[in-house]
Amino acid sequence: MLSGVNKHFGDLHVLQDIDLTIHRGEVVIVIGPSGSGKSTLCRTINRLEPYESGSITIDGKELPSEGRELARLRADVGMVFQSFNLFAHKTILENITLGPVKVRKQKPEAARKRAMELLERVGVAHQAEKYPAQLSGGQQQRVAIARALAMEPKVMLFDEPTSALDPEMINEVLDVMTDLAREGMTMVVVTHEMGFARKAANRVVFMSDGQVVEQADPETFFTAPRSERARDFLGKILTH
Amino acid sequence: MAEMLERADFLAAFWMTLRLAVLGTVGALLLGMVVAIMRVSPFTSLQFFARTYVTLIRNSPLTLILFFCVFGLQNSLGMRVGDDLSTQNLFWGVVAISVYHASFIAEALRSGVNTIPLGQAEAARAIGLPFGASLRHVIMPQAVRGAVAPVGNVIIALTKNTTVAATVGIAELASRMKTSIEFFPNLLYLIFVLVAVCFVVLTLPTGLFFTWLSRKVAVQR
């Protein structure tokens, strides 16, 4: 999916020759120290950030660089942000139907019906008429997942979906994600939740300083990391 | 006093002020919205145009813009609208008031845009909305809600600034005030109070309405 991708912010080389292939139905965890480029990687995959060289393809199709083509392609890549980013002026239900109606051109009635099914699935259907600010963080994040799912994406990107949440709400979000993984959704998840990684992931990708340093299945990575940097990093998060 | 009211025809003057204020507000809102959209668009040439417009117009006196319209465009270049003089004057008065206050409206809207977290636009792009659609469904509705109070202030200022139209002979309240004072100097204070009341009748409800509206539509985050 990604090959030889490079990106700079000014002098900073945030992504250095990233090669990464994600297979359909695979769940890939991206892990690494803060500032290593994990968010940038996610944002580059759906081109919220432009990149300078290399190529990113989805189902063999190169990402278009601008305009409507790109907008359409973004609809195929679901994105869940650390800070939820629900549309603050729209109800929960409207948050979910906006994309399907305006981008996918679904009938409002059909979109609403589908949205209610998705809300049911993530457990916030009874809040459909409320506004985002009236929901807890965990509920908002589950709505954000439903919003992304409503576009029927080919792949879902999660950028630290639980790190803005109070501890007691983390599991309700991870449970939804675990179900999603089990149902065969292709997922790229930036997270430090090792329990989730062990339970749901097929592969762990360790990033440091803009490079993919190591890839392995979760068990191997957490118990016997090969690289010095990964050992270092795991030592730090495990002692917490 | 009855004679004064009749001679000065305050009712007609009030009607003229009202038209200047309402039409000027409509024009300023429309034009200001366009300029604000240019300002936040991804096209540098449009951004540049919008920035220049705001800087230039906001820092010029309204009187200058009005004189430019009436003496420059209407009289010298012969851009005439309608057949009688009073319609023409009203037209150019409204244009000048709209053009001038649009720069303030654009700034108010931009301050509304600035209250929106960056994540809102990113989320809109991430679900595949093209630029125009994310502007229409996500950014502008929130910007307008955030800008209600400052826009209200601009409209109140605009209402009072309609008095500048007196300088080009538009028969609105301030010009009637001036002639009445000349004819009825003994009623000076009464005339002041009368004109003040006329403006308060226009601006006070506007202010109350916008305060109420800004509370009602405020976006909770």
Ligand SMILES: Nc1ncnc2c1ncn2[C@@H]1O[C@H](COP(=O)(O)OP(=O)(O)O)[C@@H](O)[C@H]1O
């Ligand atoms: N918009 C930006 N402009 C400049 N530098 C940025 C920008 N976004 C991120 N960076 C820098 O790029 C590096 C990688 O950031 P990020 O991808 O957010 O890391 P991570 O998500 O792994 O913590 C950091 O050093 C950060 O300061």
Ligand SMILES: [Mg+2]
């Ligand atoms: Mg990050």
